[in-house]
Amino acid sequence: MPVEQRAAGVQSVQRALDILEVAEAAGGGCSISAMAAATGLPLPTIHRLVQTLTARGYLRQLPDRRYCLGSRLVPLGAGANALLGERAAPVLRELADGLGESANLAVLAGERAEYVAQAPGVYSMRTFTEVGRRVPLYCTGVGKALLSALGDDEARAILRRSTLSTHTATTIVELDALLDELAAIRARGYAFDEGEMEVGVRCVAMPVSVPGMAPMALSVSGPAVRMSDDLTGRAAPALVRACAALATALT
Amino acid sequence: MPVEQRAAGVQSVQRALDILEVAEAAGGGCSISAMAAATGLPLPTIHRLVQTLTARGYLRQLPDRRYCLGSRLVPLGAGANALLGERAAPVLRELADGLGESANLAVLAGERAEYVAQAPGVYSMRTFTEVGRRVPLYCTGVGKALLSALGDDEARAILRRSTLSTHTATTIVELDALLDELAAIRARGYAFDEGEMEVGVRCVAMPVSVPGMAPMALSVSGPAVRMSDDLTGRAAPALVRACAALATALT
DNA sequence: TGCCAGCTTCCATCATGCGGAAAAAGAAAT
DNA sequence: ATTTCTTTTTCCGCATGATGGAAGCTGGCA
Incomplete structure (x- = not known):
């Protein structure tokens, strides 16, 4: 022994x-x-x-x-993903109803963020995220939130392997600038996406960490014209509550 | 015992x-x-x-x-997926070079088809499939090929749960018509997609079955203007050979 | 409150997995 | 072609660790 x-x-x-x-x-x-x-x-x-x-x-x-x-791990992974989304749905719906903008849940899949659940906002013009879609980490709210939850070393290693291409004028493509951004996110507790992937889309994202689970991130996103500083200010505490609710729902 | x-x-x-x-x-x-x-x-x-x-x-x-x-199964599934694609790449490249059109490999992930590898065709106007993208089963070549490889009962159950929405004029949305189509695919050995998901895209797809592995499908797709009957005729034997090569590469 | 079905803990038993050692199969060097 | 070294595979006796019957517990239901 x-x-x-x-x-x-x-x-x-x-x-x-x-x-x-x-x-x-x-x-x-x-x-x-x-x-x-x-x-x-x-x-x-x-x-x-x-x-x-x-x-x-x-x-x-x-x-x-x-x-x-x-x-044989492929279908199991897919099944686990689907279930995650199912459990998270009520939390996302409440978040989306409370703020009026779409709420999204993403997990770290390989070196990209994969959306596993989504609740649409209440307006007809809104962001629409397809469940199952995978997006880069460095230029999205959920992606940066996920990176911030990893260690600094791990984040750096992933970013080094990634092609950092410019999607919009605000996309951050310098490694050092990204690392600074991650540090700011860790300090603040949540990430912003200022139209870095798609022009005119603003997003607030927060890492969700449940012990023993793959890293996840929760976000609220919408057209920049409606995502005022006032709204993002209200989003932050709502995200904190939603993260806690998620942690409970998934434990 | x-x-x-x-x-x-x-x-x-x-x-x-x-x-x-x-x-x-x-x-x-x-x-x-x-x-x-x-x-x-x-x-x-x-x-x-x-x-x-x-x-x-x-x-x-x-x-x-x-x-x-x-x-914990999510990242493992993602990792397995990535590896699958890596191994399949040479086979896809050969297929794409031989026929001139893009070759794709998809696996059954939940109730959708997920592309795990892709080799672009040689022309500048060609179909482009993003690895990691998931598409419905009922209106795509790889999807129908995957369904045909499942049992008739299982395919029927999946189709019943799916929303069969019309993407183009040729999309098949009646359950019975789809089941007939699957029977035809089984008899023929491969599936066609006559622009059922996207107008002007024609595709030939074949199920790949490797014992002990998740069902997969291999396809060649391109603009209908180039995907003549002559080309699809040549695609079928090429797909058969590629399937055999894949089975070897993955075993 | 009391009953019941399903979950959890316990523990004596021994089947099952363990790992040192040696054989076999490849890979690399001569 | 032959030797040498490394890595993988097989073997087998030992005792550790998994087993499952039985007993206790919990939470749902009447």
Whole structure:
């Protein structure tokens, strides 16, 4: 028995999940010995677990004998996404009704933000976000909120890998400027999008962090003509309450 | 020990995966006893495994004590998707170069088709599909190909739940007509999209079935003015070859 | 309040997963 | 072609960790 008491649970399942997560972190592919190094487990143990996961399609063996995430995870991920949206719907609706503008929920999917739920605002001219749509992180409210919730190092690494292209006159494309922006968001608690992705769209976004869950962000967005400073001022406390409600609904 | 020898592997991991898949199939939420019934395992065993999966975010416990898929699956699903696309890229490129028109790969994600890889055609006017975009099943080439690969019952159930809205003059919106179409696709081996989603876009799509993987579909699409009967005729055997190549590349 | 169904905890049992060691299969160097 | 080294795979006896029957608990319902 190890000197310290690890988190309770079924040992081999814990280890299998560790392996999945190592494979995820590795991205391109991961050898059995690399997994052993990453998890601290002996090779035969890894091998046995990997066999099981591969047989079920949760891992895939590449021609060079390394392993990567398997496609059986795709429908599971999609299912989890759909459920998230379902649970969040009432919270979003209340937020949208209270402020009059569309409310959106996004999760971090890979290196983009994916909208998983949306409640339309009350006006006929409003922003419309398609559930399932993925948008860049650096030039959207939810994206910047998600980045701010990650560590500074991780955010920097993602931004380095991204192509920072100019969508509008206000898009921030300098790495340093973006990092400053993230620091400001962390200090303030929420992010603005001043038409950085699409001209005339203003957005207030807040990171939602629920322990043990993928990072999420909640936002309210609408035409800049209606998204006055007054409205964004009222949006902030409403978002705080909605985040708390979400945390409760999803826990 | 059960009378018959089940597939080899680590028992508790197998059971944990069974539970995830039961939760996926249940969709909305699944009680512990329902899982026990579905898997044939005793309650305490299920309970212990579910605890472990919940602690890691792979399941979530709802307020009514039932369980559903957890959000830790979202990034894993996204990662698996990205890898799929990476492996498929060379096959798509060859297909696109051979025919001159854009080649696309989509997987079944929930009840929509999600593009996971794309290779652009050689002409400046061509269809452009964004990787990560999700499109309806009933009015797209890849979607219909995916539906045809599912059972008739499953396809019917999905179509019933979908809103069949008219995108263009050729969109098929009657359930019976769609089921006939699926039967024709199964007989022919591939699907056509005659501008059903977007006017002037013609597409040939073929289901790709790799054992133990989520259903996928491969398509070639381009402007109707270039997608002559002659070209679609040549596309069919090219798709067959590409499907075989994909199956090899992904196995 | 009392009943009942479903969930959770307990714990003795032993089947199951464990991991050291050695064989096998590749990869790299000679 | 042969050797050497690395990495993966198989083997197997041991004891750890998972198992599931039974008992206790909780929350919903009448």
